[in-house]
Structure formats: C-alpha cells, structure tokens
Amino acid sequence: MARTRVPSTSLLALTLTAGLALTTTGCGGESESTSSSTGGTGSAPVVVATTTWEGALAKAAGAKDVEVIVPQSVQHAPDYDPRPSDLAAVAGADYVLYAPFEPYAAKIKEAAGSDAELVEVNLDNDADETKAEVARLGELFGTEDAAERWTAAFDSEYATLQKGLKAKWPDGKQPTVVAQVFATWAAKMAGADVAGTFGPEAVTARQLSDLSRKKPRLVVDNAHMTTGTVLPDSGAEQVEIVNYPGTDLDLLAVYRDAAKTVETAMAAS
Template sequence: MARTRVRHTRIVSLVALSAALPLLTGCGGEDAPATGTTGTTGTTGTGATGTGGRKPVVVVTTTWEGALAKAAGAEDITVIVPQSVHHAPDYDPKPSDLAAVAAADFVLYAPFEPYAAKIKEAAGSKARLVEVNLDNDPAKAGAEVVRLGGLFGTEDAAAGWKSRLDGEVTKLNGELKAAWPDGRSPVVVTQVFTAWAAGLAGATTVGTYGPEPVTPSQLASLSAKKPAFVLDNAHMSTGTVLPDAGAEQVAIVNYPGEDLDLLAVYRDAAAELKKAMG
C-alpha cells in the first residue's frame, strides 16, 4: 500500500481574506448533508474524470478534512490550517506559497471555513471545491468517506476504511458498555458537536448545549437533570460547564492529529470516557 504523503503549509490570499472568517458555527459537523461543490464550479463530477484515473492531489483546510480524504483513499494531501489551531475559523492566513492549491485536483473545506473559496480564487486554481460534512458520528463519517471515494475514484479504499470504522466502533462500544458504572448507561449532557461520543459510549443524553455559551436558564435546566458527565468540546471549551452539578467534565477532541488518523479520534475519545467512568 502506498504511503500517504501529507504536507502542511500556510496559505494566503488577498487582504480581504482575513475579514472572511466569521464564526458561522462551532468546530463540529452540520446536521444537513454535505452539498458537494460550492462556488462557481457547479457540480462535482467524479474523481476518475477529474484526475484521469490517477490518485488525486488534495488540499484540505484542516486535519479533519484531511483525515476524511485519507480515509477515502487520497495519498497526496496538503493541510492548510496548522493542527495546533484548535478553532479553524479563527485561523489568520499568513503570506505563503499558493502552489499547493494551484496544483490541486480537489480543495476540501467545511461550511464554517468561508476562507476556503477565497484561497482557491486567489491561487487561480482549477481544483474542484468540495464542501464536506464534519461530523464524527460514525454513520455520517462513513457516508462522507464513501462519497469522497466516489469523487476521487478511490471507491475500494473508501469502502475498506468504512469497514474498519464499523469494526472499531463496535469494539469500542462494547468496551465502554462494559465500563458503565454499576452496569447502567451513564446520564450525560453533551456539547452539540460532541454528541457522537455519547453515542459511542451508549450513554443516555439528557441535554445538549452550545455552540453559544450556556445561559443561566440552561445552566439551571441542565443541572436539574443530574448528569454524571458533561462531554465538552475541547476545541470550543469555555471552562466548567455545570460547576455546581457535581458532574465530571470530559474533553472530547474532534480533530485528528497530523497523521490524519480519524480512527484514533474514536479510540482517544473512548479512552477518555473509560477513564472518567472508571
């Protein structure tokens, strides 16, 4: 199997690019399905047509999109936003080489990263701009990988990864259920973009919060439900969410590391949950 080549670069566009970073949503997925391409390119086409049967050259805004691309079978991936930046829409592009985008077949971005289209425009790229659905819910992540595999012309690789995802989730779910305190599903409150982790643990979700700060009325309502755990979004944390509820707060990480291993996100979340329940 070929080794995936991952490059990390800092991309710039016009001065106006810095003003195009509104926080449209938090660091998490959208409930609506991804729409494919956006901007002026119209439809997505297919990877086989767009790349002439070769493996695609893919530029992604963050490691999350990069992990989805890698899972789908891409092997030449360039990441724009450094992994150290926890909240991608806050990224302030710096002057750098636009060659990576100009040479790309696909540029992957999320709808809360509005600078992606301007990056492509500034680079003069003919790449297909593909909006992806960032959601670590296993069913949604698997579906997105399969969709990207269809675009890249790497369907077999995408299907193989989805099979590994299904197996990993089944394994982790079994381990977490075995760790339930007193053998009962734990009661949790979760940030809206970490709800997938509650599902992974088989937890009972009694309330959600975010991406906006918790209001006093929400605080009272969520605390009254007496959750054992609060699943917080590590990329958007505002500190202790329910300070007087006696609930243990667990930080859940959505973004993969620089190795672009999305399965590691599930393993790491399971480890944090198991530690908290133990």
C-alpha cells in the same frame, strides 16, 4: 459557529506573493502545513484540505496525496489567516476540501488561480455521518474500493469501542450525560443517555438550571469550543472531546482517544 472574515488586503498580499511562494516552496522553506503525501502518481487525486479533519476524511476515502493548510495548533479553524504557501498548495490541487464554517476556502482558490474542484465537507464524527462522507469522497476521487476497506475497518473498531465502553458503565448502568452539540457523537458511542445538550454558545443561567436538574453523571464538552466548567458544583465529571485528528490524519484515532477519555471519566464519576 462564528465566522471570521478574511481581510481583502491580506488576500491581495497573498495573491501578489503567490508566484514567489511557488518558486521557493522547494528551497528548504519551513511550512506548518501537514502532508501525508506518498507521492501521488498517475490519476491519483491531489487533495488540499483546510484542516486535519477534512484531510483525514480524504485519506480514509483513499486519497494518497493530501496536504493540510491550517496547522493543528490552531484551535478554531475559521480564525486562521491564510499564507502565501497555502496558495502554492492550492494551485496544484485537484480538489480543495473545506467546511461551510471556514469562510476563506473559496477565496484562497480564487486568489491562487487554481482549477481545483472546491468540495464542501460535512464535519460530523457521528459514525453514520462519517461513513457517508468517506463513501461520497471515495466516489468523487474514484477510490471506492479504498473507502469501502476503510469503512469495514471502522465498523469493526467502532463496535469494539462500544462494547468496551458499555462494559465500563458505572455500576453497570447506562450513564446519564449532557453534551455539547458537536460532541454528542462521543456520548452516543458510549451508549450513554443524552439527557440534554448545550452550546455552541456559552451556557445561560436558565440552561444551567435545566441541565443540572437532569443530574448527569458526565458532561461531554467540545475541547475546541469549550467555555470552561459547564455545570459547576453539580458533581458531574466533565470530559473534553477532541474532534480533529492529529497530523497523521488517522481518523480512527479520534474515536479511540474519545473512548479512552470517556472511559476514564466514567471510572472517576
């Protein structure tokens, strides 16, 4: 995934205005940052997450005070240019969660002068990867019990979604699909036969030929990195999978929405 370098002049400006941001945050200023804070008290960790994806993982792991920096409207997180209010949020955090393809997290923490622990998060909606990350964060936050409760609820919900999708297989047969590399989790949840993958770069002519020969029923694309119609004139139904949770930081909703999207596509294919 391409990295976007944050200009040093922008970071300098952020540093110089951090003090102003700290004094004006509580004065009615508008912010695009998303918070699911319930007023964390005592030893409850204060978590700042770069995007709703990291934020949802933190919430699933048991964090109660979570603030998100990058607005959901930003389709590609590495393109985001941090603002002074972001420094204010980081300055008071216990943990700052980020993904390795987001190049600005460490620089934000440094510019804010925060003592927060910088935590690299694995963003992968594969069921096993998600559960492993929630368990890891729960142990880090000291909220293992909450993380275990969420995992139990996830397992139940995921099994239900899998069963429902299998019941909707076209003609009762396992569908053949090709999937964008960061959307294969949705095809796996549907029990599909993943005959090939593509991306994150644009599909080349050779790839187009190879993937078309697979005769897929569905093309499972990544809505955040789409390059348009992947297999034009192939007859395959293309679906766009959304990886990032909404502002409510409900990670389970990502799986429900993906299941609904795939189910609709299977019915139309």
